[in-house]
Amino acid sequence: MKKKAIGILLTAALIAGVFSGCGSKSDDKTIKVGACVTPHAEILNSVKDKLAEEGWDLEVVEYNDYVLPNTALEDGELDANYFQHKPYLDDFNEENGTHIVGVANVHFEPMAIYAGKTASLDDVADGASVAVPNDTTNEARALLLLEAQGLISLNEDAGVQATVLDITDNPHNLEIKELEAAQVAKSIQDVDFAVINGNYAIEAGLTDPLAVEASDSLAAETYANLIAVKEGNEDSEKTKALVDAVLSDDVRDYINENYEGAVVPVF
16 A cells, blocks of 8 residues: 555656646746847847747847846846857956856947047047946947047057056047946937947947947957856757857848948857
């Protein structure tokens, strides 16, 4: 009788597991990815149908900042994210003790200088204000772009770690205003110039930049936006399916046709 009772209990447990959804992880066919709205979420949404044909449900969670997509991924709320480049990711991991790794480079967003209260870089007045992103890597890009236009000079050893403290010459006495990246475009009317990340420029409808990072610049080599996952999930079924769908000819064509050079595929 005891053996029979044990058998009944085991059978009941198995049935309960099936109906409660407690199967193996391979039964989970939803890929939940965090992304900034433009262009990342748009690019991801362009592969939803392709993934659906392969049995995957792609859920894109949109964010408007550069912090929450990483904390959500670290906490297991997301399977992947797509919004950042490797230098930013490396800094974030170091500063926050997170364990996030890149698995695929997708595109490069040239950073550009846009006119605010002053229409041309030829008309830079003494003491003109320039808004730049305040996170370490994007601020360095902004400063390097300003240097490329002859507006400032930087310590030659600073490179992609440059900060305002590395400015060695500032002939126009520019006032560098460090703002959270998402706020730079929103503050353009309050400054003479703004150096803006490509995705935020697109969201703000900004066109006709005054200067753009060159395609052969140090920035282009360094700042490809990537798909990232939590360490240990690099070879999961979900990761492989997502990467295969994004690194496709269809996505390359989608980027080239929709962003007119503001987003450049790197695969």
